[in-house]
Amino acid sequence: MLLIKCPHCGERPEIEFHCGGEAHIARPLDPSQLDDVQWAELLFYRANTKGVMAERWNHLHGCQRWFNALRNTVSDKILRTYMMGEPRPYIGGEAQGAATGTLSYPAPGERSK
């Protein structure tokens, strides 16, 4: 079981937390501007990085606040936690051009190629 450092409460056991999936995927201000493919990519496609990945976590059975965490999906180690809204830190060791943190949407059909 992991110990996770909630930025608000400190280190707490994993069972108090809930993972909300990949971080830094902002909901567009006007979703109607996205075509069907772009919207489907935003909803359903995730980087699923092997290695360091930025994830959303919620201290559900604690302060109930959301924060972001860098987790190594291989070792299952949480390397850093940071506040919601802060940019993704790069701590070295992660794959270059990791697909997390992208705010640009691929052209329609691009990822399906």
Add this chain to the structure above:
Amino acid sequence: MSHANRLAGRGRIDRSKPIIIQFNGREVPAYHGDTAASALIANGILHVGRSFKYHRPRGVLAAGAEEPNALLDIDRGNGRRDPNNRATVVEAFDGLVTRSQNHWPSLKYDVGTLNDMASPLFSAGFYYKTFMWPSAAWKRVYEPVIRRAAGLGKAPTVPDPDRYVHSHAHCDVLISGAGPAGLAAALAASVDGSRRIIIADEQNEFGGTLLHDLTSTIDGLSASDWVAQTVATLSQRSNVRMLPRTTVVAYYNHNHIALNQRLTDHQSNPSKGMARERLWQVRAGEVIAATGAHERPLVFAGNDRPGMLLADSLRAFINRYGVTPGRNVVIATSGASAYQAAIDAKSAGLFVTIVDYRKRDEIGDERLLATQAGIEILDNHSVIGSTGRTQVTGLIVAPKTASGGVGDVRTLNCDAVGMSGGWTPVVHLVSQSRAKLVFDTALDAFIPGEAYQSERSAGACRGVYALDECLANGHEAGSGAGAAPSAKSSEATGFEPVRLMPTNRQKLRDKAFVDFQNDVTAKDINLAVQEGFQSIEHVKRYTTTGMATDQGKTSNINALGIVAGALELTPPDVGTTTFRPPYTPTTFGAFAGQARGVLFDPERITPMHDWAVKKGAKFEDVALWKRAWYFPQGRETMHDAVQRECRAVRESVGIFDATTLGKIEVVGPDAAEFLNRIYTNSWLKLKPGRCRYGLMLKEDGYIMDDGVVARVADDRFHITTTTGGAPRVLGHMEDYLQTEFTDLKLSLTSTTEQWAVIAVQGPNARDVVAPLVSDIDMSNDAFPHMSMREGKVCGVPCRLFRVSFTGEAGYEINVPSDYGEAVWEAVYAAGQPYDITPYGTETMHVLRAEKGFIIVGQETDGTVTPEDVGLSGLVSKVKADFVGKRSLARPDLVAEGRKQLVGLLTLDPDVLLDEGAQIVDDPQAALPMPMLGHVTSSYVSPNVARGGTGDPQQSGDGRSIAMAMIAGGHSRVGTRLYATTREGFTEVQVTKPVFFDPDGGRANV
């Protein structure tokens, strides 16, 4: 004869404290400090069980946790009984009741012994080969018979009366094992008082092998005195937590370690309320494994007779417990360490012979020591077999020949044997930690390789056997503060691996056991390899070697060696089986802890719960809530009760506990805008005091939850959610509030537990409620349907909702929870002139189905859009955006042929469809028959006219009604389809999903 096998002047037992334990009803005198095993041996009881497959007489093999044979059923009284306890780790106390297992009718006369004579039938994989067909026989014949004949012990039949607890701890260094390496590590690691140290050992005393070492000295002290001094030193250091009787059972990710501490099993009268075991979860900065090594038996025919022990275990019984299985001892060994056992046995006054597999020139200094002690040594000898039945009477030995065979056979008369086939480091913990294991050919064992987590090993568990080196090793692992303890010891180490002792016997029934617990012989393993099994994991499962409670602690390396030999590979090429937690058998109780009975799954009850109990309500579980399901009167059936309750609400008035609905208070200047973005419908123009039914989608466009929302003030809303959805909805809202709509100012507070909710529904609802309300205008014009007023009911502040989930005019009275029961009683009393009827969730379901109201999770399943259930009217076309809006335009969500909500009326009104029944167009269609959808709700309604199908022949009150999700359902209204029933198909009329009061006029009266 009591204590017949007790040795004078030896052992750590307390002879001033005699106790009596029971074995199969017989009284066995023992001393405080004995284990069940040493007590039995002291009294000459060597035959303590029957083996698993062949039901051969078996005795104690080891002195510690690795024991495969001596499994006892332990009874501590009052239902505190459990099977499969290793006699070697059960501490004896006065009154302990033990029984042998795995025999019928008795230990002495066991019918299962026939298996031994018929053993050629029971070779490797015999289950698979023998019981092949007919398959029906498995259930009726094979399995019941096999289960009775095989199996270890009998499961307890009553609930475990003991209490178990969980504890959590953090430390800088966790040391597993308090033998020489562990103690030296603890001493060094704890010098720095700021480091928190936990040292755990599975035995009652710290010291490990030092507890039976009578000849070595450490820092000038005897081993025993050094242990006492070290334990005293450690106990004076406040940064050290010492946990005896505590097994480190599991090593999980990120140095999360599980320890099982046995608190009361050694006590004859544990104080009431004392927990039996404590499961520790420790987060350790670093783990030091000082878990020692297990001795291996030699593999030869008949190596399993009672009285034949592992050599160092025999030494432990002699030195630590002052007992011996016999006076005439043969030590059979392929290595040096057993010589100390021989020397100690000799010094205890026993007659000792050593049979050494090794050639004379391969034997080291130990030879001289043994000779000086007057022990005869037969070197370069093999063991061919043994004699005896319930106790060994002789060991058959022969000199090895140069060609690999054996010479003239002779029998050494003996009544005790100590075997040593070398040592296997206990690498279980480090393997669980995902550290690599590497095979060391010189040691003939797997030892820890590169660490994966923050751990290291010290002493025998990494193949360091000499005492002085163990101490230095532990000292270094413990960060090396201070001077390392220094030992003088005559114990020798090193051995020559031998897989199967050379023999001149090839008879089929000769049994050279590798795995004692599972009765797996060398022949079985060779047969498995011959039959094509090459992976050690496959050999394990085919032969069962290394399985069951001991997990092959004494047998795995011998088995591996034999497999490797048969395949002409080296052991590392064959590899080892996976070590999985727990290290030793651990009670279910320890894992469950306090999560049992009422604490297993918390129950939520409403303030009116006790009232419902008194009224005889039956309850159903909804999420964690206990909800009143129906209120049977007298001997009324559920059906009759529900029909009566349904009629009462439509005809007069019913009272219903709606407390469990989720409630969230949304407060802030942007509260309305927030709801506007979360719900599909519009909220900005809703006036304070008005309510609206809200529909909430996930971002994927599917219905997530629904409920009535009241605007309490411009900046304050009172939201209700489904009972099961409350936490999910709050979490969903918090997520958007914290991460997406951060521009909005508002707060969300769960108030589910704060309000008790009393629903009063029916044509007489106003007449019941109005007299109790003091400061709200209750007239229909002033307080219409779908509105909310704050005021007082029975003098209690309330939020009074005029809402209806029944289709009748009605109220939901929200009062602070503490007043819930009192207000409920007052409403119930006020309703007596109207014959007010308490109703439960089942009636609530029927009434809402009559009205075609959906239940999220019943009509919807996470793939249903508002349009699918006919609620597209609730989806704002004006709002630019809300959660899920964009998805509603996705091609799949607007495609033709989606499943849509309809009503179904069976042509025969007495036929009640099954919820989940499939709907088809043509029951004659070829298989696989195209399915159109399924029934989501189905009830008998007393309120819907019987002729609901339009069939004028049928009349009378009440009929079955159903709702269903059917492909293209909206366009099928008016057509007929077929539904599956248990008897076949039945024809149904597709209708709109409203069966009662389609105009909805009744709610507005």
